[in-house]
Amino acid sequence: MPVPTPHAEALARIPVRAREAQILGSTTRFWDYGPEDARDVIVLAHGYRGDHHGLEPVIAQLPEVRIISPDLPGFGASTPLTEAPHSIAGYARWLTAFVESLALAAPPVVLGHSFGSMVSSHAVADGLDARALILLNPISADPKLAAGRVITALTRAFYGVSRAFPEPVARVWLGNWVIVQFMSMSLVMNGDPQLTKWIHEEHHRYFNGFSDSRTVAEAFRASLSTQVGEAAARVTVPTVMIAGELDRIAPLDGQKRTVGLFPDASLVVIEGVGHLPHYEKPVEVALAIRGFLATLPAESPR
16 A cells, blocks of 8 residues: 555645646646745756655745746657757757746746756856755765766666667567666665655656657656756855755765865755655755745845
8 A cells, every 4th residue: 555645635625727738849737836926936957857745845845935937848748859969058059948937026046956957057057047046965076986987887778778768668668667676775874664665656656757758868868967066156146055965866075076166156965865855855955945034134026
């Protein structure tokens, strides 16, 4: 029997509006949570092979904030890009155009998690009009080395092989239950059996929600192509990096080195977790976000 969603009751109290927009050839579907007249508006960019569900445990803890959470093109319910490549630069162009399409009264805070941290930091560096930037588990070291050369080589081979298969076979290959379970088990770091089981269930529910194997492979190559530090010097808005103390995907040493590359940034470390604080310690992540928002001046209309 599935484990009940821990944050279901809190999330149910937050109004949500499902919408879509046409951005660079992608039918981008997004969910608009919270009060439309909120003081603070956050636009999210989720991690690789995730979708908007992944950050809902944190959204559930921030009922006073308006949070706009799209599925990245090619993942979840959004269709792939046709007018830009599925590269960091392509996704950054998409994010900038997506924010512009919202026609908000004032620039939003932009939040990127993991893969989304590269997309969001490069988008802001390249001119996305943002009030501030939040990077959750940012990729702040060379992604080809951070997880270890052997693991990276095996992962690259796994995605590379998928390109040789016909699409139906590639989908089965990429969605292999054992692979997804191994990935989930390697990331979980809490000692709660129920929470651990629920996280595994979440990964099996949503990790395979991609449009096609080609897009997955292109986005994987993008995930190895850069890090947030390469954009940091050009990010002039207030920035907070929220890192997991035990993160093996984005190690803490890299976070400490990278925070000083931003003109205006701080680092918050969530203790006792790795790359999944949004699942394992969403209250602490929400507190870090709320504390950062409190330091920002009120939004001013464009």
